[in-house]
Amino acid sequence: MDAVNIQERTLGVNFDKQKQANVVLWAPEVKQVSITLPDKNLNIPLDKGESGYWTLTTDSIKPGDLYFFNLDNKKQFPDPVSLSQPDGVHEASQALDIKSFNWTDQNWKNIVLKDFITYEIHTGTFTEKGTFAGIEEKLDYLVDLGITAIEIMPVSQFPGDRNWGYDGVFPFCVQNSYGGAAGLQHLVDQCHKKGLAVILDVVYNHIGPEGNHLENFAPYFTEKYHTPWGDAINFDDAWCDGVRQFYTENVLMWFRDFHIDALRMDAVHAIKDFSPVHILQEIKQQVDILEQQTGRRHYLIVELDLNDPRFINPLEKGGYGMDAQWIDEFHHALRVSSGQERTGYYSDFDGIASLAKAYKDAYVYDGAYSDHRKKKFGMKATENTGQQFVVFSQNHDHVGNRMLGERTSELVSWEMQKLMAGAVFVSPYLPMLFMGEEYSETNRFQYFVSHTDPELAEAVRKGRKKEFEAFHIEGEAPDPMAKETFNNSKLQWELIEKEPHKTMLGYYKKLIAVRKQQSALNVLNRKELTVEFNADQGTIVIYRQYKVQDIICFMNFSKTTQKISTPVYAPVWHKLLASSDKQWGGPQDLPESVTGELLLTLQPESFTIFTNQYE
């Protein structure tokens, strides 16, 4: 039971080719274990094996059966590695044969990392249905938009049916109200059919506050470290081997049994592990082995608030081997450039200059003193390529963690929305959209939960209030527990046929197309990128180059027109896109082409790209 079996799931209830159930439970400090099938009136003891693993092979359990584990004949709990919780987090687990899904994606090859253009989806609010089936209905739309990957916010079973997903308590179980394991498998299969990769958001830094039964089975948590969400997951204390196997198996399951193309691991800075081999390194090693088996590339992307390239450096250089990481600092710099008040974590960013640094160095803080953090922060990521960084102008956090959950569509002008989108797509990084931003969705995306524990619900309300105080925001937040808060966060698909949303959608399509077509934009080489900025003017100029193609991009974040010139000469400069053109609802068309030097009058809050050569 020591080594992780990458060929198939070893933990939980699994069915072999003879359809026998193999039951494995890790409960090292428990004296007696049995599995109870309430509907069959059965209770079968498990045998204690090595390292605290209990096992059973039986014909009595069939796919679809409900079961509990019975510990020391005292209490029964659902399975820590349950694949299905048809009646929610407090009730019985359900045995599933996830290997029985009929995949049709045999010819699917994963997209190469540099080509990921990601679209972040919250399943529950993306469509009226709020399910994986709902997402499937929008796949053609997404393909038409030009994105290449969808990223699904966490789907592990959470309490109730309204949650962002970060309160999940069954890491192996797909939320029943979304469509469960089979629903997710079907969605992934459909995505692959349409050429879309699927990124799944997973949470390995904490377990949600309601319905967490893990501690009854084993020391999944340690008091050695504290996280914002309580005791840390036990990755290096006594009994950590079983916890490490739990999460390593989880990674392998998504790739192997759900054909997920990449994981986005939530807040890995809150994974505290002083082992000689960090859990992320162990995960990477296992995934490397799995890839040889599947013949597919499986990417590991992390949310990281440390500005520490060790996480994304290769294993052979002592790194953790992660393929890419989110850079929130790009977002913060962009938001401040677009007028966001410098409160809370935005206080560290001065707009244009920070954004220019992010374009070139990825990390804005790479050793400098951060006044918000009260310490020197980060180090240089000199050796890392552009495809190792994911950028965005908004995401679920930066929208939903605002007290009122306003999207940029509500916060900035029409012109600025287009400029912000351009700023993301001209970066040498992997762009990500938050669902609905492409047509300027007006509904807010708010924080919602459906806890059943009233004390917890109250604690959530209070906790959020405290968070907003850091931003000096007053007023009343929407009630996270209210069903309207959830419903009000749903996308309004009817908007895409209406102006001005239709125009914004057209603009995004064009922007994505330009990014994909122009080599100088999609070869993510930071070394051939030059940035100039003028903080007084509020302008940034970006030069990108690939072979004989030059691309020059102008951004004017100010509220006035700005005259700008570049000393770069070309026989003809062709306009690739100008956000201020009338077709995008802007005030005035820029010329289609310019000869010689580029001398332009930029409209307020505008984004413009020229090239010396079409591709």
Next chain:
Amino acid sequence: MDAVNIQERTLGVNFDKQKQANVVLWAPEVKQVSITLPDKNLNIPLDKGESGYWTLTTDSIKPGDLYFFNLDNKKQFPDPVSLSQPDGVHEASQALDIKSFNWTDQNWKNIVLKDFITYEIHTGTFTEKGTFAGIEEKLDYLVDLGITAIEIMPVSQFPGDRNWGYDGVFPFCVQNSYGGAAGLQHLVDQCHKKGLAVILDVVYNHIGPEGNHLENFAPYFTEKYHTPWGDAINFDDAWCDGVRQFYTENVLMWFRDFHIDALRMDAVHAIKDFSPVHILQEIKQQVDILEQQTGRRHYLIVELDLNDPRFINPLEKGGYGMDAQWIDEFHHALRVSSGQERTGYYSDFDGIASLAKAYKDAYVYDGAYSDHRKKKFGMKATENTGQQFVVFSQNHDHVGNRMLGERTSELVSWEMQKLMAGAVFVSPYLPMLFMGEEYSETNRFQYFVSHTDPELAEAVRKGRKKEFEAFHIEGEAPDPMAKETFNNSKLQWELIEKEPHKTMLGYYKKLIAVRKQQSALNVLNRKELTVEFNADQGTIVIYRQYKVQDIICFMNFSKTTQKISTPVYAPVWHKLLASSDKQWGGPQDLPESVTGELLLTLQPESFTIFTNQYE
């Protein structure tokens, strides 16, 4: 104030060439600071500078003056970087000009690391005087013994005058009752005159429980991590830069102003730091710069309970750059081999086989499951050389943390004492003795403190009791607070003239001389070492080689004679040392030389070395 000044102390009260006092205090969240000189009836405000540093230059403070810092006109505290606390931890600091010491060691070159043969000293109990001056009187004895370095247990000011040193609360201040800063400087100067290096034990993982005023000045601690001694030192949380500077300056001060040759850093596994640059890496970087200035090598040695070679790997390989580490596992394996009951942390070690592994691989646990720790532990230290590991058959911890503080002299037979010493010196690692072991001191080394806080004293008593319960030891521990406990732990120097102590001293001298003279023993190349063991016989054979010299060492841990042969042929095998010879109080002489194959009858509990060539 950002970069550490390696040229001289920047923090605290320091005197420049014009004998003006430069005062620097880090107190980032305090609104007003002044320095108060009670004897001069003076109170002078400091100016607030960058990053929370307060400064003052004045003629009014002279070396010898007593002072406090006055925070927000509310409370006064001694200086966090005080160099002298003449009246103890709760009273005024005293300004010192530590640069005024007249050094005579200009020609001293540090010993190369591989030649360190270390002697661990607790200043208070080493001599009747219990001071640095007391140590000086024994230096000729130590030189004659053959050791090359003394290691002084922590000397930072602690409450009262009886303490192991790990309760120090003024990291920059040398314990007044030991002789203070000038006393330590004089001792180091004398050591260098006699060719001895000085290692100082320093504690960077916690601050003692009584007399800790640091928190009044700045956030020196963080709640993010827990250590066995409470909240961890803040090396990576808000305001950590000042804490990092505090400790980095401390390292530099010992090397630069006290001419210390090496630091032994206590329990660095309890230093919790997730910064991109670990504090140990930062220390190493600073020491590298200092070395270029002093022209001397300054070694960094760590106590480490992680079996993680990252700590001792070079900076350029992503390591922390520490020169060497203690390996307690060698000790544990040796103690179990010599009959120690397998309780507590000894339970993981099976004696002979563990010891054989430690000889070859340094770490006994390098990835295997540890039943005591309940997890897989450690990783291979393949790339690290023998001089990176410090070994011993006992030290202050493993003696003093026994309930009764028994040395091996009390626990094992006369013959076994000699075998254990041999086992240490034949290793390819750096040997260390604990004061008195070389003449089989019979006094125990017990745990003693002189806290003035009665609640704390009671907590210490209780804490130790709990610790012993883990070892299933019953009975009454000596009272740590009692002065007799301290006095009973002093060495009895009169013993060295008496038998059998005189014989043991002779044996140790011979053993050390053999180690120093034989190249095959003092070239610390693990790759040319071979170990064979027979767990049934209780024997280990070690082969070491250098150029044309072969050395074979036989250890018989059993209580019966063992016939042993090796297939290695030489025209003549010369006996270098046999612990069972009559001159060392043993039962029977082994032959001085053997021709052809080595066929020997080993006496019970004996240690024997033969070579094919004298050096």
